[in-house]
Amino acid sequence: METVVKTVRQHSLAVNNIKELKEITTAYTRVKNYVYSRYSGINSLLLLKNHRVTIRDEWIKSEFAKRWKLPARYWKTALDEAISNIKTEWTNTKRRVKLAVINNVNLSEDERKFVLYILKADSILYAILHNEEFSLPNKLQRLVIRKQYLYSLIKRYIRKYKGEIPYSYKTESFMIDNDMYDYKLIDNKLKMYIQGLKFGQRVEIELKDKNTHKGNLRILIKGNFIEIHKAKYIKVKEKLNVQAKTIGLDKGYRCLLATSENKFYGERLNDFLSKETERLNRINAERNKFWALMKKYEKEGNIKRAENIKKFNLGRIKYNRNKSKFDTQVKSYINREINRFITEDKPTEVVLEDLGFVSWNNKFPSNIKRKLSRWIKGYIKERLSYKCNLNNIEQCIVNAAYTSRVCHKCGSFGVRDNEVFTCTHCGRMDADYNASKNIEMRKYDRSICLYTPYRKVKEILEKRCSA
Ligand SMILES: [Zn+2]
Incomplete structure (x- = not known):
């Protein structure tokens, strides 16, 4: 049976020893940021595959790990987490290079084949990036290619498409494994005990409900409280529709989803977003006024009044609370509308644009773009994909070029x-x-497949028109 991952959240009551958990978070993040800065580059490419031997064991042997002042389990988990993120970064870089290679009209078929092979062979890629000798596998030796030209192209592309080195600015979460926590039920209250900074000492946390977990957990610090995230694997549901039904989906201009059956979902999304934008503008204008007033009092030496304004009119708590209230509302609206699409239209397959590559700049005017802040785009994509997986709905990703520019009836x-x-x-x-x-x-x-270059798509469409 197929499964999908769902994040289950659990909340604590106020934690007495939150200070210790905050210290752990800070030290944990320090390990992660060190790993990012030290092992993200091309010099570390070959260390990643087996990092528990090449990095972790080295840290222990050389006593380097002592500098973290963290129980071994914590820095090891931080190391694993950071390495896994660096690997994801490499996967993304290679995907971007692959796309550039496929779209590069100056390369022959053989040359494309060559570069795509290299992207999968880290040891050869490493040698090319470091100008080192290497031997080509037999099947590559048969290809007719401009070797030196390709080597420098690969170097250039990797430099160009390698993202920035990741860095965690906010220190707010860490991971723990199964051996780093346990539970006790005391006076009918469920308490959780998390490994503390010192060996054998645990931090007590009282939980709001009585659910216990096993396996890896993420601990997030929220003020004096913690939130526990557990990734749960749940079974994919039976197909809702026995007959195959394919529906095209567009992230609509005025709604969340527009379907190829001429139905629209999430038509109030833009309303939500405009209202929130207006509210934020209004609040920011007010805050600016208070800010100026505070500066004025400070200048006049009226420190007490300045302090009061800072405390009562410029606090972040209410601001953040309202912001998160809005986020929750939008999220539940998006989920509700995607669910409604799935239960009402009963698709067995949806066809979507490759949103990762669609430039939203061309698609939306600037006032909407601003409102569709980045997290909302990411959230829609993630939820749609999650709910399709959960309901056994196939997802077919297609080339997005010119889909909003040509007529679907005559082309x-x-x-x-x-x-x-x-x-x-x-x-x-x-x-x-x-x-x-x-x-x-x-x-x-x-003739138009996912990786057909933009220009080529235009050519094909124009040819069809004149024919
Ligand atoms: Zn037409």
Whole structure:
């Protein structure tokens, strides 16, 4: 049976010894940031695969690990977590390089094949990046390629597409494994005991409910409270629909989802976002006024009044509370509407644009772009994918190029003006519906595949029009 990962959250009452947990978080984050800065580069590429031997055991042998002033289990977990993030970064870099190679019209088929192979062979990649000797496997020796040109291309691409070195600025969470915590039920209250800073000492935490966990947990510090995150594997549900049904989806201009069946979900999303933007603008204007007033009092030497303004009018607590209230509302609205799409439309497969590569800049005017702050985009993508997995719905990702620019009926290039798409032959139609129809049809398009370059897609579409 297939499974999907779900994060289960649990809350504590106020923790007496929160100071110790905060110290652990700070030290834990220090380990992670050291690992990021030391092992993210190309020099460490070959150390990552077996880091428990190449890094962890070395730290123990050389007594380097002592500097963390953390129980071994903590720095080891921090090391594992950071290395796993560095590996993800490398995967992303290689994916970007792969895309650039596929889209590079100056390369021959053989040359593309060569670079794509190298991206999978770390030891050869390492040698190329360090100008070291290496021998090519037999199947690569047969390829007709410009070797030196490709080596410097690979170096250039890796430099270009390697993201910034990760860094945790906020020190607010750490991971613990199964042996670093246990539970006790005392006077009908569930208490959790987490490994403290000193060997054999544990920090007591009273929990709000009586759920106990096993395995790895993430501990997040929130003021005097903690939140516990547990990744749970849950079974994928039976298919809702026995008949195959494919639906194209567009992240709509005026709604959350527009479907190729001309239905719309999450039509109030933009409303939500505009209201919040207005509220934030209003609050910021107010805060600026108080800020100026405080500065004025400070200048006049009226420290007491300045302090009062800082305390009562410029505090972050209420501000943050309202912000998180809004986030929760938007999240539950998004989830509700995605659920409604799944239960009402009963798709067995959805066709989506590759949102990772879609430039939202072209798709939305600036006022909407601002509102769709980054986390919301990421959140929609993540929830949609999660709920599809959970409900056994296939996801087909297609090339996004020009899906909102051509008419789905006749294929001509048309004009998109906010919510309306106009085709000179077929007339006016809903722009989101038109895009979702095009997205659906991309699945069956034999000449436009996911990695067909943008320019090439345009050529193909123009050729079809004139034919
Ligand atoms: Zn048309």
